[in-house]
Amino acid sequence: MAQARHIGKVVLTIPHTPDGTILITGGTGNLGSLIAHHLVTEHGARDLVLTSRQGPNAPGATELTNQLQEHGARVRTISCDLTDRAALATLIDEIGPLTGVVHTAGALADATIDHLDTDVLATTLTPKANAAWWLHELTQDHDLALFVVFSSIAGVLGNAGQANYAAANSFLDALITHRRRQGLPGTSLAWGWWQREGGMTAHLTQADHDRMARDGIHGLTDAEGTTLFDTALGRGLGAVAPVKLHLPTLNRADTVPAVLRGLVRAVRPAARQATVPAESWADRIAALVPEERDRAVLDLVRQQSARVLGHSDADRIDPGQAFKDTGFDSLTAVEFRNRVTTATGLRLPATLIFDHPTPNALAEHLLAQLGPLGDGGSSSPEVLRDLERFEQQLFGTRPDDEVGTAIAVRLRSILARLDAPTTAPAAGTASAQVLDTLEDASQSELLSFIDKEFGRASN
Numbered sequence: 001m002a003q004a005r006h007i008g009k010v011v012l013t014i015p016h017t018p019d020g021t022i023l024i025t026g027g028t029g030n031l032g033s034l035i036a037h038h039l040v041t042e043h044g045a046r047d048l049v050l051t052s053r054q055g056p057n058a059p060g061a062t063e064l065t066n067q068l069q070e071h072g073a074r075v076r077t078i079s080c081d082l083t084d085r086a087a088l089a090t091l092i093d094e095i096g097p098l099t100g101v102v103h104t105a106g107a108l109a110d111a112t113i114d115h116l117d118t119d120v121l122a123t124t125l126t127p128k129a130n131a132a133w134w135l136h137e138l139t140q141d142h143d144l145a146l147f148v149v150f151s152s153i154a155g156v157l158g159n160a161g162q163a164n165y166a167a168a169n170s171f172l173d174a175l176i177t178h179r180r181r182q183g184l185p186g187t188s189l190a191w192g193w194w195q196r197e198g199g200m201t202a203h204l205t206q207a208d209h210d211r212m213a214r215d216g217i218h219g220l221t222d223a224e225g226t227t228l229f230d231t232a233l234g235r236g237l238g239a240v241a242p243v244k245l246h247l248p249t250l251n252r253a254d255t256v257p258a259v260l261r262g263l264v265r266a267v268r269p270a271a272r273q274a275t276v277p278a279e280s281w282a283d284r285i286a287a288l289v290p291e292e293r294d295r296a297v298l299d300l301v302r303q304q305s306a307r308v309l310g311h312s313d314a315d316r317i318d319p320g321q322a323f324k325d326t327g328f329d330s331l332t333a334v335e336f337r338n339r340v341t342t343a344t345g346l347r348l349p350a351t352l353i354f355d356h357p358t359p360n361a362l363a364e365h366l367l368a369q370l371g372p373l374g375d376g377g378s379s380s381p382e383v384l385r386d387l388e389r390f391e392q393q394l395f396g397t398r399p400d401d402e403v404g405t406a407i408a409v410r411l412r413s414i415l416a417r418l419d420a421p422t423t424a425p426a427a428g429t430a431s432a433q434v435l436d437t438l439e440d441a442s443q444s445e446l447l448s449f450i451d452k453e454f455g456r457a458s459n
Contacts, residue, residue, distance in 0.1 A: 020099030021047040022146065023092070025082055025131065028058035030196060031150060031225075032104040036064065038226045039102075040073045047074045049095050052105070055079025082131040092138050100146030101139060103132050106168070110330040112350045113163050124164040129171040136175060144185055148233070149176060151190040153217070153243050157257045160334035160350070173239040180238050187232055192243030195219035216250035216260075217243060281344045282370050298363040304339045305359060308332050319360045323353040340366075 022039060026032040027050025039045040048068065052058050056065075056077045068075045080091045082105050092098070109123040132149050139147070154162045155169030172188050179186035220228070220242070228242035250256055250264050285293055302314040309327050311317070317326065328336065337352045346369050349355065356362040 019044075019046070020097065021049060021095060022100035022102065023049045023051065023095065023098055023135075024102045024104065025051055025135070026103075026105030026150075028052045028054065028061045028064065028077060029104060031194065032102075033060065033064050034196070034222060034226070035102055035104060035229065036068060036075075038229070040068050040071050042226070042230070045073060045100075048076070050075065050077045051080045051082075051091065053079065053081055083126040085130075085134050088131065088134050089138055098139055098142045099144060100148075101135055101144060102146070102148045102150075103135055103172075104150040105131060106150065106152075108162075108165060110161050110165070111163075112161055112330050112334065112354075114351055115330070115354075116164060121164050125168045125171075128168040132172050132175055136179065146233070147176075147179065147185045148187045148189065151188045151239070153190050153192045153241055156190050156241050156259055159331070160338075161330035176239050187237060188239040189229065189232060190239065190241040190243070191220070191225070192217050192241075192245075193219050194225055195221055213246070214249070216246050216253060216256075218246050220244050285367075285370060293367065294363070297366050298359060300343060301340070301359045301363050301366070304336055304343065308336045308339065317359060319363075320358055322357045323359075324357070328353055 022045055024032050024036050024039075027036055027048070029052060032050065032052070036048055036050060040048065050061075050064075052061075054061070056062070056079070058077075061077050065075045065077055076095075078091060081087050106128040107123055109120045111120050136147075149172045151169040151172040152165065153159075154166045155173060158166050169190065173190060176186040176188035224244065225242070231237075232240050232242065245260070245263065247263060250260060253264075256264050285296060288296060298319060299314065302317040302319065305317045305323070305326070305328075306312070306314040309317075309332065323333070323336075333353050334350050337348050337350055340346075340352070341348050344366060346366065353362065356365045
């Protein structure tokens with residue numbers, strides 16, 4: 001400006017504190033009420049509108065309003081369905097000019113990805129992501145000094161069992177980036193978990209807290225959370241993750257989310273390899289007699305179940321009781337699958353406990369995954385392991401149609417030889433000649449052979 005290099009008018013917006021009306025969505029909820037109290041007592045806010053689905057009828061809403069009014073604030077508690085854009089627009093019109101928005105509303109509907117459907121997605125996305133976008137649109141002509149959205153570390157780390165919740169929070173982070181590029185105020189706080197009980201975390205048990213602690217994330221106290229809130233706003237930060245990490249736990253973890261690897265000491269390959277036993281779990285199980293084998297696999301399932309649920313004794317796990325009746329949900333199911341996968345080396349789906357609903361059923365499935373083991377004392381034949389590696393390689397690369405057909409012909413030939421009588425065909429017979437031909441045939445010769453001898457198989 002001093003050198004007159006600008007063209008046309010230059011409009012300056014002077015930063016200011018939100019001394020006007022502040023709208024807090026989810027304002028009567030667990031975190032919304034905490035932030036409302038903090039804004040009044042620590043930031044001097046004097047005009048708050050707290051909105052939630054229940055509004056003034058929400059538990060604790062009257063007590064919260066009275067407390068804030070005692071500190072000299074004007075407080076309006078209003079019922080509004082944030083999943084209804086028209087209702088939100090009417091609310092904002094009735095309030096009048098806003099100087100701040102804090103969006104804390106949200107909902108959980110945890111599920112593994114193959115159980116996600118339209119309803120489960122809408123339950124999480126609509127009140128959090130849709131409402132945030134509508135607040136952005138509907139306040140474009142308001143002179144906002146504050147636009148804060150409460151996101152979650154789930155969107156940063158990609159929590160297992162929370163694909164819908166992670167997506168909704170990732171949208172909030174992206175929305176704030178979009179706003180700041182437009183020169184609008186915006187802060188997205190991707191919170192870790194809070195120690196305070198109630199709200200969306202009311203269903204969490206001590207086992208859930210223990211699980212998160214095992215992942216290297218500890219709970220925030222109210223004082224820690226509000227301090228981080230102030231730090232983010234005071235420094236003018238955009239999308240940030242106020243989370244309490246326990247680095248010693250992360251340093252001991254076998255796997256660490258990619259975004260956190262810069263905080264963790266790299267483990268030397270030699271040191272990590274030294275912790276890997278030379279004998280695999282399958283080898284150890286195969287060396288047992290059948291009775292001991294069944295008991296060892298069931299013990300593994302019960303021990304891992306107890307650890308995930310926070311029990312000190314595996315005897316508390318009833319082998320015949322359904323996992324879902326012992327306290328498992330989508331999140332604990334995924335952690336349990338990960339633990340069993342690590343312990344056994346088997347490739348297992350996220351729906352493991354839903355497909356095999358009791359410890360007894362799962363133990364039988366794990367034994368079946370090992371294939372025929374004989375009467376003990378010998379592990380699975382190496383040829384079976386080679387066959388598994390071949391299968392993984394084959395379906396990992398997906399050969400083209402011509403090569404795939406040639407492979408199919410060869411596999412049919414092998415199956416025919418396995419199903420044939422144990423006495424090999426005499427040399428010079430038609431069967432022996434056919435097998436010799438297939439053994440040495442080129443790809444084009446195999447295709448020609450299948451057209452002549454098994455024409456229908458190539459269709």
